[in-house]
Amino acid sequence: MKRVVFIVSLFLLIGCNPKKEQKVEITPKGNFYKQSEMAALMLLMYETNAQNKQLILEGKQPKEFPEEFLKIHTAQLTDSTDRTADFKTFSDFYLQNMKQVFEPTQESLVNKHNTTINSCIACHQTTCVGPIPKIKKLLIP
Ligand code: HEC
Structure with a gap:
């Protein structure tokens, strides 16, 4: 058989x-x-930012920047033509904003978190609009 x-x-x-x-x-x-490596990384980024939102709402500082997020520069994409010069710019912008959440600065954690989430959305508007409504739920009103 x-x-x-x-x-x-x-x-x-x-x-x-x-x-x-x-x-x-x-x-x-x-x-x-x-599932592509990038999709898996995105889901991890989503989870971490959901946890950060929770921590910040409890008045706590997220502890450590997850170094594995740097893989956004190399992870294999479902559609490899997405990796353009703009994609790199959006990746750097996002990582730079996310790092601020873990640094003690004058700016409020809520602002820093929301800036990070808005930089997720900025890239998604150019490459991948589908998850935007879901990503918006990570914003702190
Ligand atoms: C530099 C551009 C860029 C940034 C920044 C970015 N994304 Fe993405 N995202 C993508 C692309 C492209 C895909 C599609 C990945 C694939 O299919 O290989 C994706 C996919 C996703 C998905 C769908 C995963 C699945 O189930 O297939 C979610 C959810 C997501 N991103 C959330 C986020 C969140 C949350 C952030 C910020 C913390 C973020 N993204 C930042 C470009 C980006």
Whole structure:
């Protein structure tokens, strides 16, 4: 008997390329594994900023800048043509703002956090508009 391989071709909203047909293979555990390094990094950035928001609302200072975020410069993208000169500028802008959240400065933590989130949104407006409503939830009103 032939081994049955489940290859499901779906139009999924994966990353930022909903127009491209993505082949999604279902592993024995039933997981999708067609996630790019960049998408995984973005989800980690999302989680960390959600935690920062929580800390700041409790009046606490986030402790340590996560060095793995520097991988934004090298992580493989779903669509490698996204990595342009502008992409680098937006990445630097975002990292620079995020580092401020971990530095003791005169500016309020709420402002620094919101500036960071706005720099996520600034890049997304040029490359990947889908997650913007979700990212906006990270802002502190
Ligand atoms: C320099 C541009 C840039 C910056 C800055 C940026 N993003 Fe992204 N983001 C992208 C791109 C491009 C993708 C698509 C990645 C892929 O599919 O490979 C993405 C994908 C995502 C996704 C979808 C991940 C998924 O499930 O596929 C989320 C959520 C996200 N970003 C949140 C954030 C947050 C939160 C920040 C700031 C903390 C941020 N992004 C900063 C460009 C950026």
